[in-house]
Amino acid sequence: xxxxxxYSISCNQGIAKVxxxxxxxxxNAPALQDELKKLAGQSISxxxxxxxxxxxxxxxxxxAIIFAKQKIGVDTQVYLIGAxxxxxxxxxxxxxxxxxTIQDNL
Amino acid sequence: xxxxxxxxxxxxLRPMLNFISDMSRxxxxxxxxxNEIEIACEEPLVNVINYAYPDKKGDIxxxxxxIEDNGLEIQIGDSGQPxxxxxxxxxxxxxxxxxxxxxxxxxxxxxxIMDKSEYKxxxxxxxxxxxxxxxxxxxxxxxxxxxxxxFSWPLEYMKRETFKKGDILFKKGxxxxxxxxxxSGALRLTELNLVVGSGQVIGEMGIFSPYKERTASAVxxxxxxxxxxxxxxxxxxxxQDPAMAISLTQLSIKRFIENLKKETEARERxxxxxxxxxxxxxxxxxxxxxxxxxxxxxxxxxxxxxxxxVGGDFYDFFFVDKDKLCVIIGDVSGKGVxxxxxxxxxxxxxxxxxxxxxxxxxxxxxxxxxLCVDNQMCMFVTIFCLVLDTRxxxxxxxxxxxxxxxxxxxxxxxxFVKGPSGLVVGAMEGAKAECGNIxxxxxxxxxLYTDGVTEAMNSKRELFTEERLQSALCKLRDQEITQxxxxxxxxxxxxxxxxxxxxxxxxxVLKYKGDGDVAKG
Numbered sequence: 001x002x003x004x005x006x007y008s009i010s011c012n013q014g015i016a017k018v019x020x021x022x023x024x025x026x027x028n029a030p031a032l033q034d035e036l037k038k039l040a041g042q043s044i045s046x047x048x049x050x051x052x053x054x055x056x057x058x059x060x061x062x063x064a065i066i067f068a069k070q071k072i073g074v075d076t077q078v079y080l081i082g083a084x085x086x087x088x089x090x091x092x093x094x095x096x097x098x099x100x101t102i103q104d105n106l
Numbered sequence: 107x108x109x110x111x112x113x114x115x116x117x118x119l120r121p122m123l124n125f126i127s128d129m130s131r132x133x134x135x136x137x138x139x140x141n142e143i144e145i146a147c148e149e150p151l152v153n154v155i156n157y158a159y160p161d162k163k164g165d166i167x168x169x170x171x172x173i174e175d176n177g178l179e180i181q182i183g184d185s186g187q188p189x190x191x192x193x194x195x196x197x198x199x200x201x202x203x204x205x206x207x208x209x210x211x212x213x214x215x216x217x218x219i220m221d222k223s224e225y226k227x228x229x230x231x232x233x234x235x236x237x238x239x240x241x242x243x244x245x246x247x248x249x250x251x252x253x254x255x256x257f258s259w260p261l262e263y264m265k266r267e268t269f270k271k272g273d274i275l276f277k278k279g280x281x282x283x284x285x286x287x288x289x290s291g292a293l294r295l296t297e298l299n300l301v302v303g304s305g306q307v308i309g310e311m312g313i314f315s316p317y318k319e320r321t322a323s324a325v326x327x328x329x330x331x332x333x334x335x336x337x338x339x340x341x342x343x344x345x346q347d348p349a350m351a352i353s354l355t356q357l358s359i360k361r362f363i364e365n366l367k368k369e370t371e372a373r374e375r376x377x378x379x380x381x382x383x384x385x386x387x388x389x390x391x392x393x394x395x396x397x398x399x400x401x402x403x404x405x406x407x408x409x410x411x412x413x414x415x416v417g418g419d420f421y422d423f424f425f426v427d428k429d430k431l432c433v434i435i436g437d438v439s440g441k442g443v444x445x446x447x448x449x450x451x452x453x454x455x456x457x458x459x460x461x462x463x464x465x466x467x468x469x470x471x472x473x474x475x476x477l478c479v480d481n482q483m484c485m486f487v488t489i490f491c492l493v494l495d496t497r498x499x500x501x502x503x504x505x506x507x508x509x510x511x512x513x514x515x516x517x518x519x520x521x522f523v524k525g526p527s528g529l530v531v532g533a534m535e536g537a538k539a540e541c542g543n544i545x546x547x548x549x550x551x552x553x554l555y556t557d558g559v560t561e562a563m564n565s566k567r568e569l570f571t572e573e574r575l576q577s578a579l580c581k582l583r584d585q586e587i588t589q590x591x592x593x594x595x596x597x598x599x600x601x602x603x604x605x606x607x608x609x610x611x612x613x614x615v616l617k618y619k620g621d622g623d624v625a626k627g
Contacts, residue, residue: 026152027119056141058148059212066211086141093218094211 007032014045016072020054024061032061036068044072048106052082062094069099081106109169114155114162114184122151122168126180129170133178135240143178143238146219149212150182150191150234158186158232177221177239184232190225191234192217193382226374259287259307260350263343264333269293275324275332282312282320284336291330297322310358313340380415380443387416387446390453392423395588403496403621404431407587408614409595411558417610418445418487419556420453424461429496432460435614436489437508437556439530444483452477452487452531466491466504467539470531474506474539477532486532490554492616499546499618504539506531509557509572512579516549520579522572523552548620551587553579558609562598565605570598587615 007028008019016039024032039047047068051057069078078100080091091097110125112118123144130140154166167183191213217223222237264287269275275286278297285307292303302308312318313335335343344351388410395407408421418438426432434456438445455476459469469491477487490511492503503523507530512520525542546552555575562570578597582590591613598611 023120025119025123025148026155027116056144058145059215060148060152062211086138089138089142090145090215093215 016044017048019050023056025058026060029060029064033064033067040071044076046077048079050081057087107171111165111167114164114166142219146216149216154184158184180236182234185230188227192225263339264335267332269326269330271326273326276320277323280320282318284334285309285313286332286334289331292327293324294327295322314358384415405587405617410612412610413607414442416446418449419610419612420449421614426463431494434491435554436487438487439485448485467541470504470506470539474531478535486530488530497621501544504541511552511554514551514583546618551617554614556612558611562602563608564602587617590615
């Protein structure tokens with residue numbers, strides 16, 4: 001019943017899209033964090049997390065997102081797209097909704 | 107309900123979380139709640155996995171229990187290093203700086219999600235207990251015994267009584283003669299700040315306990331209908347219905363145990379906070395020796411041993427300019443937490459003032475005036491403050507009501523500093539302090555201490571005294587300064603033997619070696 005957790009990152013014209021699936025927790029967040037780190041210095045204007053198929057995000061997952069924002073740049077806009085209620089709930093609880101733009105669709 | 111034990115490894119995180127979510131599902135939590143519970147548990151599990159076992163070999167024990175019919179109690183246990191995740195603001199101490207401020211996020215979320223988060227060090231185990239209730243927990247139930255509802259009261263043996271809102275059933279200290287079963291309404295046990303309502307029983311302790319005194323006052327919050335039973339009726343009832351008697355006794359004991367448990371938990375929480383305060387306080391004192399390895403003109407060594415978890419003694423030493431070393435020793439009136447707080451303020455003020463390059467008496471006068479403001483508890487601190495010129499061995503000092511240090515000249519024996527001594531600091535605004543001078547020759551040293559040394563008491567309540575201090579020191583004068591302090595501490599241990607340490611013990615030894623050239627020669 002549990003979805004395989006994976007993510008893919010694509011980068012085009014200063015817009016980085018990160019597709020998140022399944023679970024993002026302490027077991028796989030560090031790897032995502034390392035991947036995101038590579039975006040630093042590539043003049044990324046928007047960092048878009050596509051979260052439609054994300055089922056679970058823990059504080060470790062949130063940390064990866066905060067980290068990305070800190071590393072990639074102060075001017076980078078962060079978007080969270082299509083997040084499910086459970087994920088949104090966690091984002092709000094941790095106050096991350098204050099620096100991310102939350103949208104249903106792109 | 108159920109328990110699993112797994113190796114503390116990251117690959118076991120998901121199996122453990124699955125176990126917890128399965129248990130939550132069985133109990134009827136909503137999908138959102140289950141998700142939250144997983145998030146709450148992930149952080150402490152990851153903490154154990156990453157930090158509990160330095161050699162990465164150890165187990166995590168996760169157990170789930172149903173409590174009070176509608177709660178899930180999750181216990182996460184490990185036998186690694188003592189670690190209280192709740193007290194720690196930032197558990198992610200190994201993270202790089204940019205990440206640090208987000209290290210506490212997981213614990214913040216855990217506390218936010220769960221209705222109760224509690225840490226306990228149980229023997230050699232860390233046990234974190236997390237509780238989540240389904241729906242809103244009924245606050246008015248307080249911590250009362252589950253199962254009281256199922257107990258059917260022998261109303262035929264009891265006397266019906268009614269009270270109006272605001273009526274007092276009994277006051278703390280009253281003779282406890284009867285117990286009450288509350289049929290309807292509510293009352294407040296004022297000292298316990300607990301509201302009890304219909305279906306509950308109060309005052310049963312008065313019947314069963316040998317101390318026939320009310321431990322709290324009971325005031326009606328609402329109009330009350332209650333049934334009371336005195337000791338004689340209880341005896342009659344016990345004879346007629348032994349099975350019910352057992353139930354009632356069990357109810358009473360259950361409550362007693364719950365109260366005891368609550369008190370014990372409160373005490374443990376306090377003890378854990380005090381341990382943290384102890385560490386904070388110790389970290390305020392310089393503890394790395396030698397503190398200035400490249401300075402050959404002098405040696406310094408110090409120790410503080412608090413009688414309680416936290417204490418009022420302190421010492422400090424620092425350079426006020428490139429040649430002048432300031433050394434301070436102080437003792438705050440009183441002991442424990444109040445003394446520790448006052449100590450923290452005093453130590454900071456003394457250092458701040460002394461760093462301005464003032465004479466020791468000016469430092470003392472300024473700090474005195476600063477402490478006098480808002481010192482409503484009338485606390486004070488005794489202080490000995492000296493400034494050593496490391497080029498010449500010239501010492502300028504000022505004494506604010508502190509025990510006079512001893513000076514050992516290399517040729518003669520230790521003797522007490524006979525110079526001026528002023529008023530304690532923080533007691534009277536505008537008090538003046540005086541300066542004294544000592545000239546240290548190479549290899550002379552000064553022994554500073556607090557009254558915990560001279561007033562160390564043996565089991566016959568006899569003090570160690572200044573005379574014993576002086577003669578003990580004379581025997582230690584040829585030793586290294588670390589040895590002087592450690593042997594002096596041993597001397598005190600030998601003197602007090604089994605008697606508990608009555609006051610904080612602090613010692614500082616400063617040895618002048620002469621300026622660079624002399625030290626080499």
